[in-house]
Amino acid sequence: MAIISSKDNKRIKDAKKLYQKKYRTTSYLIEGLHLYQEAVQAGARFKQIFVTEKFAHIPEATLVSQEVMRFLSDTETPQGLIAEVAFPSCHEQAEELQKVLILENVQDPGNVGTMIRTADAAGFDGVVVTGGSADIYAPKVLRTMQGAHFHLPIFQENEAQALYQRLKAQDMTLIATTLSPASVDYRKLVRPEKFALIMGNEGAGIASETEKTADILAHIVMPGRAESLNVAVAAGIVMFSLTDD
């Protein structure tokens, strides 16, 4: 079996570019056995799979040296498996879903990934990530999502306000979270049949336009002294309060 042992190899150099958003037009990289297995189960299409000796048994894999794997990896201790996965060719529409999480301008990749993972656990059926948020195919987002993007559809949407209008026209209730105690205590929410939960930016919260557009504004009552919660923790608390019994 041939082995790629040079970092200057064109396939390696081209693959590494996929860590930059501008090169991710048709595919992205995933790393590690767990995500690879999730991708296989989801029927994802692989463009190429780079492995070290340890994973040489994987079908269609291309063997690379440890040094090339370290070069190609986004982590400090590479597991020895990096796959290039094609973007799904068609998507459902966000409008057809019942229970959607919307991330409005959430910037930290770890927060974006964790919230999508939580939405998957809570039984939401889709996620929309609006412009200004971390790119969902960035390595850190993929690591923290732990394969959730293979379980539920994720949309990227530049025009948040236009999306909200479309969702409202489809009888979807928009619930936006705020820090304001003048809004509804999340524990008093009666779960609508079709709804979207909007989580805002780490520092600034939801946009002021969103505050006007949303059907319901809700907040988490905090009996303690901290002024706010991490957005991913807040999202988890509200999402699980809106799960089925």
Added chain:
Amino acid sequence: MAIISSKDNKRIKDAKKLYQKKYRTTSYLIEGLHLYQEAVQAGARFKQIFVTEKFAHIPEATLVSQEVMRFLSDTETPQGLIAEVAFPSCHEQAEELQKVLILENVQDPGNVGTMIRTADAAGFDGVVVTGGSADIYAPKVLRTMQGAHFHLPIFQENEAQALYQRLKAQDMTLIATTLSPASVDYRKLVRPEKFALIMGNEGAGIASETEKTADILAHIVMPGRAESLNVAVAAGIVMFSLTDD
């Protein structure tokens, strides 16, 4: 006003060592205006305060050059204020508290910091971090805690099992979280008067000994497809289900 402009200055070199746990015997570093203000409000004792020109008005501050600030900072974009804070000289006892969060071998600094911040928001009155967990005075933990350690006492405890026995002897109910659906649905928990909530390691969960010692094992029902939640999100969901009404 004198200015320190050399990274070789002994005070600077000694201060920088405080990022390493072995040197944090009597003090630790905090960075940025927000944490400094929290420390002032909490009546913390400062050993020294390094600032750039921007914060030269701060009482007792030592002026340093931008270059020295960058050297001393743990962040990529230093705000220009780093203070050395003395450890509090005496602590309450964990046994005197009513509502305690225990982090058992939680390794990721971001998770440890976020959970302490959430405990502060949820109105818990103390946190115990057991051996094997990330050190609470590590820079990343301090950043994610956002000053919570100035609001509630935090104990470091090497012998988790001995602690649990002491807490039980004080009529504290130990609630440990698991992934097992054979345990209690967290929504069915009746909040005990005095309790400690135990969150386990990111990968391995709580120790098998803890499973035997705990009075109640509880889990979060996940209607979706993800196999688990991020531990800080899970802690947030359970802590807020145990807050006062």
